[in-house]
Amino acid sequence: MYLPPKFFGPKMKTHIKQELMKNLEGKSLGRMGYVICIIKVDEHHVNTGIIDYQTGCVTVNARYSAILLRPFKNEVIDARVTVVNELGFYTEAGPLTIFVSRHAMPPDLLEGYDRDVEAWISDDKEVEIRQRCIVRLRLLGVMTDTKQITAVGTIKDDYLGLISMGY
Secondary structure (H helix, E strand, C coil), X not given: XXXXXXXXXXXXXXXXXXXXXXXXXXXXXHHHCEEEEEEEECHHHCCCCEECXXXXXXXXXXXXXXXXXXXXXXXEEEEEEEEEECCEEEEEECCEEEEEEHHHCCXXXXXXXXXXXXXXXXXXXXXXXXXXXXXXXXXXXXEECCCCEEEEEECCCCCCEEEECCC
């Protein structure tokens, strides 16, 4: 962490903790995962730092504990449907955006897209996947970027699919 001289003093460790929370929470760390929140900064492991003699700033290493979202391939997850179209539907589970293609749906849903109500409806009319409902799905692939985490999922397996109709 890069620390300007105006923050040197008795509250330096408090400022380091605030800056870590401000700069890291809600950010993707690539393969490490997505930082949900920083739990604690270990003040005993904040070192004295290295001074940059041109600017007067200090580079400080700090050890911290955080809660991360790191989805894995084949993980089963519950998510809320956000967008439904003729190609499939998009869901969100926190910061993770998941696309479920029409080819990754059970056979009774393959021809069931209703353009009027924007929903995937099964042949027997018992399952209706529309915006704001909750589905259980399996992640087929996960892509991490510097700004976001996206995935491709399926509801084709046993015990996957619609969980609740969140009107």
